[in-house]
Amino acid sequence: MQKKLGTNVGGEMLEAIASAKDVNAQLVLADRNIQTTLLRIWRKLSLWEKLKLIFSLTFSFGEDTEISSEDLQELLKEDMLESAISGLRKQFPAVGQILISERDQYLAYKIKNAPGQKIVAVLGGAHVPGVKKEIFKEQDIESISVIPPKSKISKITAWIIPALITGLFVYAFIMNIQTGLNQLSAWVLWTGLLAALFTALCLGHPLSIITSFIAAPITTLHPMLACGWFAGLVEATIKKPTVQDVQNIQEDIFSLKGVLKNRFLKTLLVVIMSNIGASIGTFIAGTGIIRNLL
Template structure:
């Protein structure tokens, strides 16, 4: 455990970095021991306000409204978050402990010695949005598939695994293989957060500071303490790609233009093009919704909505199908509670109403996109 403690002198401050694993009881004991010995003026924890609220109120998320998630266009973001948090909870259960014990211990210690509690981590929403916005559509799909596969493991945690947990933060461990395929993720998830954490830690009030970190950040933060960080740069939410925006508008404009030209050439040609557009879009969106075991009305909604939403970049067929599904077959609190176990199996995804609604949103959108491609080809063929 001594290897997980680093002491630094920065300007007139003494900083003690404590590397932990978020699912080990030993980490909580280490935090208590270090704080007792050091008696710091400030205790920094690797959390933002949102995650602190979730840890203090573990059942609050059980009331998550899936319809509001869909309306806020956060289905993909929430699914990625759920996969990672569920993986973390699974490891914690195997170790017969709870997630974030060392953080709770840090909070308790701060209250006991009247030390300043500093939330030193960047907002998890900012982190995920920076990752999400910098990945292409196909990279996002590969990432989600890889995360689901990494979590779908039934092996027990070995002694070697326990040792590794003290060397690498569990959230980062879940994405270790992903970082090899997606260097952007490693930069945003680790390097940028090292910078953010270091800045918050060295600017914490008082002369002596104890910082409780995931072990994966220990070395990076140590090096960043003595550097200057561009906080504005690493907290900025990247704008959506202009290319995707251009494509989003180019396709509808081209389709409308082709159909208009079809009518000018021959009324029957124009009618055939409209039929092709409606049928290809509607059938594929409905088919993919049905594959997700959506209610008949959800399937019908996907069929009706797809031809219209495919012409409007601000709308998505899956939103309408998902909202219909969630209204008819409303997810229960128990569905939300079961997410950590259900999310890593096909059977679990289908039986869990919350997860199935998310699946319908994603699948209906995929179906509509495929339908758009086939419809486009058919519309062009109708001109000749």
């Protein structure tokens, strides 16, 4: 079995598809499901690491992401790639492990198990060094293909807080209908406005902002729903992510300018920011209700 590892940046997958069609070769998509990768990153990050990643993206907004062809060729050198990946792993170990190392393992496993006697593997430049090492190893493919479950604490908290807030609303209406309406109005305004504000901060579509405002007061009282899901669905429907957006995730994810340009990552950012705004609104409105009633 012959295997060839090649590099190209940005359009390598489109070129591979076109070349496969030209020679009538069987095309095998070898990368791990992007949803699995992103959910593994989010579930593995601690609260501090999540905040650190968001702040890192925010403060990189002003960076110039335009590079010349000479810069690109220099970046493609293995030592430059190794240095960039090493820096990523130092700053965000979990992100580097899941986004790069685990996918190196996954890609190597898929390449080794691809059908046919002659195989051409087309990879992004950042994966070539890792896949070269992994290709001769055994991979535990099952352990890197599953989404980690939520922690027990987060599951319990997800039910306790809505139940507590709902109980306070009932208590407020029992005391006085006007009191109940005042507390309910405060809840709607705080959760809705902050969810909408945070969606607007990441330049979400106006309809996504409106969706955040409408969905937040309801979803924050239901442990199985999230405001960001609805806002993200609207964002993705209006500005549909492309294949190119998915291919560029690895390059775009580490700058806010890249995230805002990439429709897939932009949708993910809308989901996250909308949820953060709704959560802050829940805390402010919830503590206000407790203070006013108790």
